[in-house]
Structures are given as C-alpha cells and as structure tokens.
Amino acid sequence: MSIAHPTWIEIDLTQFEQNMRTICSKVAPAKVCVVVKANAYGHGLLPIARAAVASGVDQLAVAYLQEAVRLREGGITHPILVLGAIHENQIPDLLRCDLEFTISSKYKGELVAKALRGIEKRCKVHVEIDVGMRRTGVRIERGLELIDALLEKGCFEVVGLYSHLPSSDLPNSEATQEAIERFTLLAKEAKKRDPSLICHIANSGAILHYPNSYLDMVRPGILSFGISPGGSLSGFNVSPCLSLKAHISYFKVVEQGEGISYGHLYKTKEQSRIVTIPIGYGDGYRRALANRAEVLIRGKRYPVVGAICMDQFMVNIGQDEAYVGEEVTLIGKQGIEEITIEEISSLCDTVPYEIFCSFNHDRLPRTYTTSPAIVTESLIYR
Numbered sequence: 183m184s185i186a187h188p189t190w191i192e193i194d195l196t197q198f199e200q201n202m203r204t205i206c207s208k209v210a211p212a213k214v215c216v217v218v219k220a221n222a223y224g225h226g227l228l229p230i231a232r233a234a235v236a237s238g239v240d241q242l243a244v245a246y247l248q249e250a251v252r253l254r255e256g257g258i259t260h261p262i263l264v265l266g267a268i269h270e271n272q273i274p275d276l277l278r279c280d281l282e283f284t285i286s287s288k289y290k291g292e293l294v295a296k297a298l299r300g301i302e303k304r305c306k307v308h309v310e311i312d313v314g315m316r317r318t319g320v321r322i323e324r325g326l327e328l329i330d331a332l333l334e335k336g337c338f339e340v341v342g343l344y345s346h347l348p349s350s351d352l353p354n355s356e357a358t359q360e361a362i363e364r365f366t367l368l369a370k371e372a373k374k375r376d377p378s379l380i381c382h383i384a385n386s387g388a389i390l391h392y393p394n395s396y397l398d399m400v401r402p403g404i405l406s407f408g409i410s411p412g413g414s415l416s417g418f419n420v421s422p423c424l425s426l427k428a429h430i431s432y433f434k435v436v437e438q439g440e441g442i443s444y445g446h447l448y449k450t451k452e453q454s455r456i457v458t459i460p461i462g463y464g465d466g467y468r469r470a471l472a473n474r475a476e477v478l479i480r481g482k483r484y485p486v487v488g489a490i491c492m493d494q495f496m497v498n499i500g501q502d503e504a505y506v507g508e509e510v511t512l513i514g515k516q517g518i519e520e521i522t523i524e525e526i527s528s529l530c531d532t533v534p535y536e537i538f539c540s541f542n543h544d545r546l547p548r549t550y551t552t553s554p555a556i557v558t559e560s561l562i563y564r
C-alpha cells in the first residue's frame with residue numbers, strides 16, 4: 183500500500199533497462215552480475231531486480247544475506263551471489279534460499295563445512311581473492327590452495343573466483359592494471375582445475391576504463407544507474423534514472439534583512455518570496471546543502487536558503503512566482519536544466535554512492551515510470 187506523500191523518488195525503469203542492455207552488449211561475451219545491494223543503491227530492490235532480469239542480466243549480487251532473502255521472497259529465481267562475509271548462523275538461510283556466497287578463508291570454509299555435516303546439499307561458493315583492498319579475500323598466493331582445500335571437503339561446489347579493485351575509477355592506473363593482470367594469471371591456473379569456473383573482478387570503474395578486466399563476468403553497481411564512479415563515462419551510453427521531487431508546501435514573503443531557518447544562517451538581501459519544501463535531513467537531504475544547493479522550479483534554478491531542518495527546508499525564489507503544490511525537482515531534469523547527483527554529492531563532500539544510500543526508505547516513496555511516462559507502481563520499500 184502506498185500513502186500519498188509530498189516528496190518522492192522517481193525511477194525511470196525504461197532508462198534503467200536501457201543502461202543494463204548497453205552494459206550487457208558492451209561487455210559481451212562476458213556475463214553481467216548486477217549489484218543491487220543497499221536497496222539497489224536507493225533505487226528500490228525488487229523493482230530494480232525485476233527490471234534487470236527483464237533486460238537480460240545473468241546474475242544478481244548483494245552485500246548481505248537479508249537482501250538476498252528479500253529477492254527470493256520477491257520471486258527472483260536468478261542466481262544470487264552474497265558478496266559480504268557470511269556468519270555461521272546464516273548458513274541455514276543461505277542453503278534454504280539456494281544462494282551463492284563468498285568464502286575468503288580456510289577458517290570460513292571449515293565453519294561452513296562443519297555446519298553442513300549431515301546435510302546432503304552442496305553449496306555453491308565463490309572464492310574471494312585480495313588484490314589490494316585489504317578488506318576481505320585471501321592473498322593471491324593462497325588462492326589455489328584455498329580452492330583445493332574447499333574442493334577436498336566435498337560439500338562445496340566452487341563456481342566462482344573473484345576479486346575487487348580499490349581504484350578502478352581512475353583510468354590508466356598502473357596499480358589497477360597490474361592487479362587485473364595478476365588476477366587474470368590466477369584465473370588461468372584455477373580454470374585448469376575447472377574450465378567452467380566463473381572469474382570476475384570488474385566493478386563499474388573497471389567496466390569503463392579497463393576492458394581487459396571483463397573476464398567471464400562483470401559486476402556493475404553504480405554504472406547500472408547511469409552514474410560514473412569517477413566522473414567520466416568513457417563514451418558509455420548510460421544515463422541517470424533517478425529523480426528526487428517534491429511539491430511546494432508553503433509560500434511566504436519575507437522582508438529585507440530577515441533571517442531564515444535555524445540559527446538564521448541566511449538573511450534576505452531584499453524583500454523575497456520564500457517557498458518551503460517538505461524534505462529534510464531526516465529523509466536524506468543533507469545538512470551540508472544549506473545555503474549551497476539549488477533546486478528547479480518551472481525549469482529555473484533557485485537557491486536553498488538557511489539550515490536544512492529534519493523535515494523541510496526553504497528556497498528563495500526572489501521576485502518570481504511559484505504556487506503551493508507546484509513540483510520542485512531536487513535531483514533530475516526540468517526542461518533543459520538538470521541537477522545531477524554529482525552536483526549534490528560534491529556539495530556534501532562525498533560521492534554519489536553515499537547520497538543514493540542515504541535516502542530514507544521509510545519516508546521517501548519510490549515511484550516507477552516507463553516511457554512514455556506511465557506510473558506503474560508506487561510503493562514504499564522497507
């Protein structure tokens with residue numbers, strides 16, 4: 183059930199599907215495993231997963247078990263890889279939901295094997311190699327040894343070998359190129375044991391800048407949503423599919439020299455028309471945007487003035503006109519003007535990833551459109 187709310191996130195599913203098809207055809211014959219962790223980067227887990235499946239991706243990946251379970255409960259039957267380290271008490275659910283998961287140490291292998299004693303089922307696992315993140319993953323020298331140790335246990339089917347790059351968003355990095363080459367050599371060796379082993383290392387940055395990283399499969403996250411991890415899209419024909427919109431909730435005229443919002447961080451330079459927008463930091467519209475961000479009304483940019491409150495903020499429209507109930511675009515296009523996620527994230531001194539993830543799922547409903555603009559679903563995802 184959806185409850186009418188004056189502020190919402192709008193996802194253009196047609197654009198998303200076009201992005202997925204672009205990525206699939208660019209990396210072919212490599213497979214595509216779309217990464218839909220963190221509520222599909224704030225875009226809504228199930229609608230995005232369904233659209234990705236419809237546009238031909240081979241597999242999905244998430245960070246946590248709970249996200250994978252939600253996908254299964256939502257009817258997704260594609261292979262799902264849980265990227266994050268697993269914990270002992272998660273093993274029953276991993277098996278029940280037929281999930282592929284990551285093993286990145288002998289210790290975890292033994293833990294799972296112990297939990298599997300007496301159970302017939304073999305589990306599909308991917309071995310994770312560390313090529314420089316120093317996060318999870320076994321050292322590259324230990325890769326083959328770990329694969330052999332898992333195979334020996336008899337309860338594992340090692341279906342994948344993967345790694346994650348720490349700085350693939352930078353083109354022409356020697357360290358990245360070297361990491362890809364070292365992983366590729368290991369992949370060759372590992373495939374001698376099993377030629378069907380799926381080897382994968384490319385995230386969005388590597389898909390854009392390092393075509394030799396595609397191997398058997400790629401794992402695009404942010405690129406699926408039309409955003410480059412580091413600015414340049416390297417000629418990839420993908421576009422953003424998320425807009426953040428609201429209806430103006432209040433209008434008032436403020437005299438010259440009057441302070442606006444908490445702490446009066448802003449004072450009017452002249453008599454001004456001030457409109458109130460019903461979204462604040464409690465929804466994920468960050469406090470750092472005070473006196474810095476702009477919004478679009480009637481195709482024109484206007485400044486955010488004064489502190490961002492938990493549930494609302496103010497915009498100075500000068501001497502212009504705007505009515506209560508009119509649509510405001512906080513991220514996205516209006517006519518020829520556009521406010522990008524990059525503009526907002528750089529004002530907050532962060533990356534688009536963090537802004538996407540900070541949109542509050544409980545407060546902001548997601549609305550899905552397909553071109554030509556038809557609203558298909560309007561749901562709040564928890």
Ligand SMILES: *Cc1c(COP(=O)(O)O)cnc(C)c1O
Nearest residue numbers: 217265346385386401402403404
């Ligand atoms: C998040 C993640 C990705 C996707 O990263 P993007 O930069 O969004 O493409 C790929 N692989 C792993 C292991 C991840 O954690």
